[in-house]
Amino acid sequence: MKITAIKGMSDILPPESSVWRGVEEKVRQIFDSFGFEEIRTPIVEPTELFVRSVGETSAIVEKEMYTFEDKKGVSLTLRPEGTAPVVRAYIENGLQAKYPVAKLCYFGPMFRYEQPQKGRSRQFFQIGAELLGAESPMADAEMLILLKNIFSGLGIEDVRFEINSLGCAVCRPKYLEAIHGFMKGKEKKFCDDCQKRAKKNPLRILDCKKEPCRELTEAVSTISDFWCEACRKHYREVRGLLLAGHVPFKENTRIVRGLDYYCRTAFEVLCDRLGAQNAVAAGGRYDGLVKDLGGPDIPGVGFAIGMERLTLLAPLIHDSRPTIHEPMFFALLGSEAEQAALSVIQELREKSLRVESAYGGSLKSQLRRADKLKAKWVVILGENEVKKGVAIVKNMHDGKQNEILMGRLVGELSK
RNA sequence: GUGGCUAUAGUGUAAAGGUAGCACAAGAGGUUGUGGUCCUCUUUGUACGGGUUCGAAUCCCGUUAGCCACCCCA
The missing domain is CATH 3.40.50.800 (Anticodon-binding domain)
Incomplete structure (x- = not known):
């Protein structure tokens, strides 16, 4: 009986580890050029941190977390994502007092109990960046420009950027109401998954890949019809800055994020070489999160890149020492x-x-x-x-x- | 969590129920202490557990893992 690594967690051996190091070195250089500094947070956090930030009804919290009790019976969780721990550390250490705008990046393993396949494992590594303290569209745009620099810096040219605005606490509820209203009376026409989504996360219905659901939702007004004036203006300025920053993007009003804390700008970086798991990076704005976690009312925007997927796209990069x-x-x-x-x-x-x-x-x-x-x-x-x-x-x-x-x-x- | 496909030395591949082989990789040697090419030799394998059979890598069942898709996402 030999001992093997557990399902969905793999060893990164030479020469692949050389690709990892090469990619990390390049990304660190680019972070430096944008003034992002590294933060290292624990891999284990109180379960409540993720329940409150990612959202009780999100797939991550509902069924994907590695949660266990320590010897005193405290519920702990292996972090499933990086933003919540960074925000927790930001609040706990009073970083808002130290930096008017905090620019933090991180590298490390995340854990989600999912069915593994190519580009998706139970322990996976993310490179992330969080910009806290800036509400300006310039912050959103810079995060996307930063992403663009990372991909082109690694010689990856076949990725596309898709962006959307999810609205804010003022306008999004109205849109959710509209979706409910639209579905009323024809729930049965939607697939089983969408019927569940209607209750938990109505936005996800827009993201359904099944043809019948897609046809039905063609008729739903898009979220853009519901944006409040402030969100509309913010989104318009972000687009203008992306044009000025030479980031080619596509608007996609069906982009939805799986984590509850996102608002306004949401984006994904996609590549066709990745199969079904085609997102190599994603992120967005999360203006209410710091406050929700007990901190001051400070806005934030961030992203995470999937390291395994990134190395899949840049296999020719190597440690160049x-x-x-x-x-x-x-x-x-x-x-x-x-x-x-x-x-x-x-x-x-x-x-x-x-x-x-x-x-x-x-x-x-x-x-x-x-x-x-x-x-x-x-x-x-x-x-x-x-x-x-x-x-x-x-x-x-x-x-x-x-x-x-x-x-x-x-x-x-x-x- | 659901469905499908797959599993043979480190890697890549043969063996259509009858001797597990090949290539590459790795290691040793080719007359005292000199690499690469070449030659010789060596190490390493049927994922695991059952079943059918005179006989199983091959057929069947289960488990595990990987892959593909759903779900979800990075």
Whole structure:
């Protein structure tokens, strides 16, 4: 009985981990350019945090959370998303007093108990960004521009941006009422799922993929008919800024978010290469959330990118640190040679050079190893060399080799 | 949670109820201590548990996992 990873949670091994690192490095550079700083929050939070923010009737809270009791009987939950913990930390640490506008980003695992498939696992990684304290459409637009920079920075050109406005606490209720009114008397014509949605999350009906439901909802007035003047203006300005910022987008009045806290701007970044799970990033504005969680009345806007999906789209990105290429290799024969080499190896590594060696084996096998590691320089040290106080330095590209005094080795190799 | 497809060395693939094989990868060696090409050798496998059968990788059932779709979402 071997022990295996649990369903929906996978290991990220080399060389794939190199893609992850390359992607993360690139994204961090771009975050830097926008002034976002990293926040690291715990992976476990009180269950109530997600119930109150994501929403009791959301699919996440209803059936997807990893919830358990600790030894004192307190209900804890493995975070299913990143925004609520960041907002909790923002309030708890009084960041509104420290930053007029807080720009925070995070990288880390999220957990949802779902049926795994490609691009969807139970532990999955997200890269997220939250901008707190700005109500201006400029904030919404910058988040989308930031996303655009990330995708183009990674060489991903075949994504499309879709945006919508979900209205606010003033105008959205009126729209929900209109949907209910529209459905009245013809509930039976909708699919089972939509009949459930009518009660829990009416907006989702617009998102149904079944043809009969789509046809029925063609006749529903779109949310744009219900926007209040403030929402209308906000949305118009966001679109104007996106045009100015060269973010190509498509308006899609059927975009709905699965989390209750969103209002006004909602957006998704989609790609056809991902199959059914075609969203690689999504986000929106959440102006009431900070207040709902017990903080001051501060607006926010944010997004999350699915790391697994992102690496699926950018498989050619790799860790680009120069030191990992062309390592030096020390072929050591016998324990005396190992002892003699150690301080030289240490000095070279202190200069951030990559130094490899085998852990035993014949000279032949050690050189084979050096070749596989693509080492350019190999230092050969055996009994004869130790006695003479020299080392053989071999250039693997042209096969030439020279004897170098041990004392001059570091200088020669770090040239 | 629902439905469908799949499961053979590390990877990719053969074996149509009768000896589990091939390629690549990995490791050792090819006369004292010199890599790549080449040659030889070696390691590693029928996901797990039952059943049918003289005999199962192959047929059946269950479990697990992966994939595809629904649901949902990143």
